[in-house]
Amino acid sequence: MKSALSQIRPAIVSTLVFAVICCGLYPLAVTGIARTAFAKQADGSLITDKHGTVIGSSLLGQNFCGDRYFHPRPSAAGANGYDAASSGGSNLGPTSRKLADQIKERVAAYRSINGLAENQPVPADAVTASGSGLDPHISPANAMLQASRVAKARGLALPTVESLIVRNTDKAAFGLIGEDGVNVLKLNLALDSLSTDGR
Amino acid sequence: MNTNDWLQLALFIGLLALITKPLGIYLTKVLDPAGKTPLDRVLRPVERLSYRLMGVDPSREQGWKSYTVAMLVFSAVGVLFTYAILRLQHLLPLNPQGLPGLAPALAFNTAVSFTTNTNWQSYGGEGTMSYFSQMVGLAIHNFTSAAVGISIAAALVRGIARHSASTLGNFWVDVTRTTLYLLLPVCLIFAVFLVSQGMIQNFKPYETAKLVEAITVPGQDPVTEQTIAQGPMASQIAIKMLGTNGGGFTNANAAQPFENPTPLSNFIQMLSIFAIGSALTYYLGRMTRNQGHGWTVWSAMMLMFVAAVLTCWWAEAHGNPVHHALGVSVADGNMEGKEVRFGIFNSSLFATTTTAASCGAVNSMHDSFTAFGGLVPLFLMELGEVVIGGVGAGLYGMIVFVVLAVFIAGLMVGRTPEYLGKKIQAYDVKMCMLALLVLTASILGFTAWAAVSAWGQAGLNNGGPHGFSEILYAYSSATGNNGSAFAGLTATPADGDMHYNVTLGIAMLIGRFLMIIPIMALAGSMLKKKVSPPSAGTFPVSGVTFTVLLIGTVLLIGALNFLPALALGPIVEHFLMLNGQLF
Structure with missing residues (x-):
């Protein structure tokens, strides 16, 4: 049980870190490149x-x-x-x-x-x-x-x-x-x- | 089944074989905390900062129990994170359509679905999920659940490769490195390629198009407009495929033209489903210093895959005699639920690929496949998705069968079974059987319950044996963490009945975690063992004999467990279809 409690901090922090990188920076980077290179396609x-x-x-x-x-x-x-x-x-x-x-x-x-x-x-x-x-x-x-x-x-x-x-x-x-x-x-x-x- | 189709099949398998080694070598560097990659200059600082924020000492390795506990806590936090986002969707940003929060059962099902790498869609994408929910609540698991799968596979492989040891890596390091060095960079390039093919990537509200020809509908005003769903799709689809997640941005998944615009985008998406799973077999060979073993496992997977593709493709190309009798061209095959740009072959290949791996994306509606065409995806999931399989999950599932094959071979020749110099003992075989029986019990148990219940039958879209197949497919998919569906089944009925969403959610949890725990116990047991030098009596785990034995083991266990259920569904339906019996 103690070992589980000690994993809670890394679990919460890593979720937030991944959220920022994978769900914030990454889609924004893709959007930026896509809008520059393939604007028509990106818009549908x-x-x-x-x-x-x-x-x-x-x-x-x-x-x-x-x-x-x-x-x-x-x-x-x-x-x-x-x-x-x-x-x-x-x-x-x-x-x-x-x-x-x-x-x-x-x-x-x-x-x-x-x-x-x-x-x-x-x-x-x-x-x-x-x-x-x-x-x-x-x-x-x-x-x-x-x-x-x-x-x-x-x-x-x-x-x-x-x-x-x-x-x-x-x-x-x-x-x-x-x-x-x-x-x-x-x-x-x-x-x-x-x-x-x-x- | 023309020459062009055969060439495409050869090209697909050839390209997969070509990328397996380089990607496998890259994987060994990613999964080694001291491994050097060309991306170190950019990513090392991010990696170090992440460990500092998490409070993790990357040099400290964990035993199997501690590794497993870390994984479980991480997954639990992930479920809660997504559940909260889905319930509170209406209060969060990036919701230009003003979509409401999800009901509790649907939010639970979806949160579990994405955390377990299943990505079953009880929701209709474009009509339910805001951009924020898609981009954060769901997409985070596309990355992390894939990274978790790869980490568990790496831990198991280390358990086999190391000897007389007590630790098998650090969970946080494996997950972080896999995400940063493997998934993100590949997805960045992949997503841009997908946009070039016509996939959308924007944050606009849904577009309204004025139709070229107004459509008159009896008893209503004419339809003059088409509402076109928009959103940040490409960034999410890249990881949906590479991470064998499969949860679609839209309801029709990879059949929807934005989500899979061209035959080329389709082909590369199929390759990306298999890429990491295939490379992991190379990783297995490399780490155990027995590359022949890695390729043997790969060959066994590929032989089963080709057999499955041929069966599904043959069934779909031959089409449905019931429809032929009505005047449908015999040469065209079964086109119900398929897209013209993919045709029979690329629909069959996609269906086989997505269920051989635990991806679950679909570019055609499996529910409308012919009886045998639909049996193939169903059976592949029930085999445990070990034919390449989901990222990580395929390899650790296959290693269970490897251990059992070694055990059976040992019994046949009357020697203590050994796997790569380590004795396989009762405890190891028990853990393997536990991992497999849990899956079987979940699939068959839930299917039986739903099939005899009013709530189970209420959700069906088809009658007769096909209705039973819809139920069997649902629990096979959920337990196997696949996520594809005989999508006629309504898991979220309008009357709010929660049975399907809750039982499917539980089946997904069982299929993910109750399988991983015995597998990690196996890893822990293997880790401690000594290695005895190979002798004349050692059973080789590479070469043709072992390939055949491994395939035999997988098929034997799969057939014994599931043939009776399949006989009640697709098999009897096949004969009824030939007789023209309709429901």
């Missing part, structure tokens, strides 16, 4: 419109429903999806009836919106919710299947839309690590800046 890679209003982050997905836009993945973040202050997945398991019902509904909707045949397989990412509910990407296959719908709604040539898809694809690192993903928000903004015909 925010995208602003021509008036300077923040309209999103290139790293975070947003919901799109209209025909004129590419649609992101289903999202389980927040009550309406894509809530960037409440990230999360569905956490529904492989034998969940709720998940199977959701997927069935999404498959049917995806085929009908994009004019696919009744038996055409649908890309998995188009009908499943991501882990974060904020996935900024869709798979290139998913984007290509949506291309003709978007081209038609905007009166654009299909190759124009397809080349925008390629230009807004975030590549795997060194062509090896990770997967290619089409950034939906960037792609849709690129489409908007292309067709200035208004809505």
